[in-house]
Amino acid sequence: MPKNGTSKEPMAVTSSLNSIHISPRTPRTPRLNMGVGEEEDVELELLNEEDRVHSARHFHDSEDDASILEMEDMSKRPISPKDKRNMVLLCVLYLLQGIPLGLALGSVPFLLKEHLSYSQLGTFALSSYPYSLKLLWSPIVDSLFFKSFGRRKSWIVPMQIIVGSLMLYISLNVQRLMDDPAHNVVELTTVFTMLVTFSATQDIAVDGWALTLLSQDCLSYASTCQTIGLNTGFFASFTVFLAFNSEAFAAKWGVPHITLAGYLRFWSVICFVITIWLVIFKKEDKEPASESDMSIKAVYKTIWTICQLKHIQLLIVVHLFAKVGFAANDAATGLKLVEKGLKREDLALVVLIDFPFQIMGGWLAAKWSRGDRPLRPWIWAFWPRLGFALIATLIVYWFPRPPISMAFFVLLIVHTVLSSFASTVQFVGISAFHTRVSDPLIGGTYMTLLNTFTNMGGTWPKWFVLKGIDLFSVATCKVPDAAVDVKECISDHGKALCKDINGVCITETDGYYIISAISIGFGIIFLVAFILPTARKLQRLPTSVWRVKMS
Known part of the structure; x- marks a missing residue:
């Protein structure tokens, strides 16, 4: 075991996993029993929130209880060979998503760190935004x-071909891009x-x-497949x-x-091979007409209707x-640990130890999320x-x-291990809640709606954090035998100028500690004042109030 710095890296791993949240599948939950008359209108109907909650509780609490008992009974059934094969397929498909995410949000910023300022890294961090905005085209x-x-292969196959082609393109141009990243940031x-x-x-x-790949009694394992595939x-x-x-x-x-x-070339080939296998050997089952006949306009209208529900608005905040x-x-x-001298060759050991705990955390969180x-x-x-x-901030300070x-x-x-475990518990826990409350009628769009705001919650602060570190940092360039120091040594230009005159950048105030204090302080206040009471209120609502009514 080396005595060199060992990776605290999975903290950065944890960061990306929480900012990029991949939605699990939505189980087919019981529909509202609609009568005749206005409830059979083909248009989406939004009831008054209080009336809807009151009505749902009065008429459907017994149905929710029956649904919970039915789900618990299903959890005791053995998993069929078909479901096992489809779970493996889901893990593989999420694995293919994790590969480019690990590059864009993890390894590439680390490789660029010694060449770019935190502000420039903040610009590169914008590449993660599409996962937070996919609701726009879902x-x-x-x-x-x-x-x-x-229905699904029509998108999965071309997207994987494009992803494989892009990775091949980057592999052919990576030397040019990485040799002078400061001029190739855009x-x-x-x-x-x-x-x-x-x-x-x-x-x-x-x-x-x-929704159709897994059977009803195995949908609860969706977030576990997601965690295994994405994390791997x-x-x-x-x-x-x-x-x-x-x-x-x-x-x-x-x-x-x-x-x-x-x-990049290796995973490009793997992406092409899996895509070819999907085309030739995997047949997609047809979905019920009620789930596939909605027009684009109807789906956008559904999204707008869902967003008008008061409990959805609370969840968004x-x-x-x-x-x-x-x-x-x-x-x-x-990034700070690398700046302090943490070596990349020590990361593998920590990952090998941490990875089983990630999987175990996902499994336990899925079990803990059952019930009321x-x-x-x-x-x-x-x-x-x-x-x-907070401990991470102290580790950086005393590194x-x-x-x-x-x-x-x-x-x-x-x-x-402990921080990654807590992160995975949260990741799978909120996925399980979204899975429980989402309406399967519009396929992945309801889940995408909920997870869009989950993703944004982890994405939008990054740019401000990285910019804030440079904003609050104070560093000067110390030049041997010089009477006056260069005033600024934060920006890429200032560091380059300091290097040209054989100076050394000395950090007098590190903005990381200021930003970390602001971040943790806000997190504690918001947790106590808003998140805890709101979350307890939301989980007490019956499943039926999260539905939109359609004929």
């Missing part, structure tokens, strides 16, 4: 398709934004496909790749040295600000995550000069 994915080819951001956009489109189709792909492209990309790691452990170009408390930790802690309090694990995990964010001691090495591993 109705198109849900409504347009070739019936003969398959091109790098553009190409990775496209990569994430097409991966997000594939995600919408996969979410909708799982993300870790492979982030920490594992960073380790094997290190020449020191390859020489020390006798493993092949993997370049970014070679890694919760999602938009829930992750601010961890924003500084998620966006910048990993589905948000319980998500609520419980808030306090540990805020505490681990010793390499080589680090064994005690500090163990501290990093324990902190990484």
Whole structure:
């Protein structure tokens, strides 16, 4: 075991997993028993919120109880061979999403860190926004398709071909782009934004496909398949790749040295192979006409109708600000550890230890989310995550000069495992809640609506965090035998000027600690004042009030 710095990296992994939230499938929950008359109108009907809640509680509480008992009975049935095969397929499809996400949100920013300022990294972070904005085009994915080819395959197949082609393009141009990243920030951001956009489109189709790909009694395992596939792909492209990309790691452990170009070409080929298999060997079952005949206009109208529900509006506010408390930790802690001297070749060991705990956390959270309090694990995990964010800030502050001691090495591993576990519990917990309340009538769009705001809650603070670090930082350039120091050594221009005159940048005030304090402070106040009472209120609502009425 090396005495060099060991990766606290999964904190950065955790950041991306929480800012990019892939929606699980929606179970087929009991529909409202509609009578005749106005309730059979083909248009979407939005009842007064209080009347709707009162009516739902009066007439449908018994149906919700019966539904819970039915789901518990289903959970005891053995999983069929067909469902097992389809679960593997879901894991593979989410794996293909995790690969480009791990590159765009993980390894590439780390490779660029020594060449770019935090503000420039904030610009590159914009490439993650498509996952937070996919609601804008999810109705198109849900409504347009070739019936003969398959509703979901009509999108999954071309999206994976495009993603594979983009990775091949990047592999052929990566040397040019990475040799002078300061002058190629716009091109790098553009190409990775496209990569994430097409991966997000594939995600919408996969979410909708799982409505028929998995049987009713196995839909509760959707978030577990999601966690396994996404985490595996993300870790492979982030920490594992960073380790094997290190020449020191390859020489020390006798493993092949993997370049970014070679890694991209490998996954490009894998993407093409899986896509060909889907086309030739996987037949998509037809979906009921009631779920596939909605026009694009009808789906957008449904989204607008859902957004007018008061409890949906409360949930949106919760999602938009829930992750601010961890924003500084998620966006910048990993980068700061690298800046402090953490070596990439030490990341692999931490990932190997942490990964099983990620999977176990997802499994436990799925079990804890059953019953009448589905948000319980998500609520419980808030306090540990805020505490681990504070500890992470202290670890950065007290990070010793390499080589680090064994005690500090163990501290990093324990902190990484526990913080990742808490993050995964929240990730799967909120997924399970969305799965429970979402209406399957419009396929993946209802889930995409909810997760759009979950994603935005983890995405929008990143730019402000990275910009804020530079804004609050004070650094000067110390030049030997010079009477006056260069005033500014924060921007890329200032660092380059300092280097040209043989100076050394000395940080007097690190904006990371100020931003971290603001982030954690806001997180605690918002949690106590708004999230806790609102979450408890939302999970007490019957499932029926989350539905939109259609004939």
